[in-house]
Amino acid sequence: xxxxxxxxxxxxxxxxxxxxxxxxxxxxxxxxxxxxxxxxxxxxxxxxxxxxxxxxxxxxxxxxxxxxxxxxxxxxxxxxxxxxxxxxxxxxxxxxxxxxxxxxxxxxxxxxxxxxxxxxxxxxxxxxxxxxxxxxxxxxxxxxxxxxxxxxxxxxxxxxxxxxxxxxxxxxxxxxxxxxxxxxxxxxxxxxxxxxxxxxxxxxxxxxxxxxxxxxxxx
Numbered sequence: 638x639x640x641x642x643x644x645x646x647x648x649x650x651x652x653x654x655x656x657x658x659x660x661x662x663x664x665x666x667x668x669x670x671x672x673x674x675x676x677x678x679x680x681x682x683x684x685x686x687x688x689x690x691x692x693x694x695x696x697x698x699x700x701x702x703x704x705x706x707x708x709x710x711x712x713x714x715x716x717x718x719x720x721x722x723x724x725x726x727x728x729x730x731x732x733x734x735x736x737x738x739x740x741x742x743x744x745x746x747x748x749x750x751x752x753x754x755x756x757x758x759x760x761x762x763x764x765x766x767x768x769x770x771x772x773x774x775x776x777x778x779x780x781x782x783x784x785x786x787x788x789x790x791x792x793x794x795x796x797x798x799x800x801x802x803x804x805x806x807x808x809x810x811x812x813x814x815x816x817x818x819x820x821x822x823x824x825x826x827x828x829x830x831x832x833x834x835x836x837x838x839x840x841x842x843x844x845x846x847x848x849x850x851x852x853x854x855x856x
Contacts, residue, residue: 644805
């Protein structure tokens, strides 16, 4: 698979960006082990990962789908129901990445416009009313119905995650400078934002926003 412009993320990257434990992420991607059985619970995300030097890496769309799943779980939905919805949407609408796609259908079986996903277990459909609330879609840009970039902090709109830049790491929009780079420089220079501003030739307030963003990730 060609990973150019698709983003590259480790378990640690995803954990920091979503505030989700690596254990839980691995469970969604590879399935949790049962206590007294050799097999695993089924996976939730059909991840497009690759392995390099015995380390797993994932794509931007994996990240976005995990973000959706996290939201669904926070709304009180059950893991198995989310799995059913994921694969039913994937098969019925031929969508490789169902939780990272905008799709409007006339079908009464599933209606998905990233505002509702409907599935009713009684008739093998899912009824997830108001599953994807505005807070879920907020900050995600779609092109050709597929998620292409994410503004991870609504209070700092200058920071964007775009798989076409810096392998999908958070950057200052329009500057192509990773927030992590600015934060490390900030720490190395005794937290002097003025020096960092001069070094990178960007306004000092952008340095401060990058620092605040990174501190929020590591808190």
